[in-house]
Amino acid sequence: MTTLEDLTALRSKTTGRLEVRVSSRISSAGFNCLDASGPRGMVCVQHYEYHPLGEAAPVFVLEPKDTPWYQHFAAEAERLWEAGTPWPLSHAQQLARARRPVFAESFGPELEQAIEGATDLFITGMARNAFVNNHYSKLEKLLKAGTTIRFLLIDPESTAIDAAASRYPVHRSPASVRERVRYTLRLLAELKSATGGDLTVRLVSHPLTVGIIATDSRPGHTGPLSAVFAEYYTYQAPGEPKFVLQPGTSPGYQIFVDEAEALWNDAVSPLGKSEN
Incomplete structure (x- = not known):
């Protein structure tokens, strides 16, 4: 140059x-x-x-x-x-x-491999109903093996649910979205009780625009399986574009991790003052 x-x-x-x-x-x-x-x-x-x-x-x-x-x-x-x-x-x-991000309609096997090998998982999203249902046995196995797992979901009692419900291209009532979050909370409570593992859940009143699955994202603990699997929550458009970021390959990785941590710090436990 x-x-x-x-x-x-x-x-x-x-x-x-x-x-x-x-x-x-x-x-x-x-x-x-x-x-x-x-x-x-x-x-x-x-x-x-x-x-x-x-x-x-x-x-x-x-x-x-x-x-x-x-x-x-x-x-x-x-x-x-x-x-x-x-x-x-x-x-x-x-x-x-100009550099362009690579978007996909769904995550490939790399997501499953990263989850299976992770020592900590940090998952954010509106309800994460489908993710917990589809990965219930895998999450159970990880918790029994000592993996630290955090879930950050939208507070079903907050007005953020109204904004979340309005994003769907096909009408979905706020009540149905609230029930999806509550159902996920019940599943996570079962996981916690059945495994006794290090599972923590918090609720945020901010209408999330991006949901992430972060593997091994703790400062000082990043490794070859560290990644952010992100999906953008579109407004009344079909599909949720997905992309993957890794530390050192893009400034976007740390931005999304920092945003998720800031949201986590502002969130509350579904049980009030005590952690789940």
């Missing part, structure tokens, strides 16, 4: 014919071509050696008399130039290269 910035500045300060291009291809060699099409031309070739002890080698100079290799390397350099992209990039090219 420093070289590109210097060349761009040089071009703007002079009237010379300086052209710059960038390539998405990894060349096997670097070329310095001087008057390559003329009788006194020269092509300097530097082989890009793998893990050299010093400067990459060999470096050699060819002249027109060194046929056919002079023409061979000069032609390769020209092909690389023709395939390059003029710099600076146009606005359209910059937009096309």
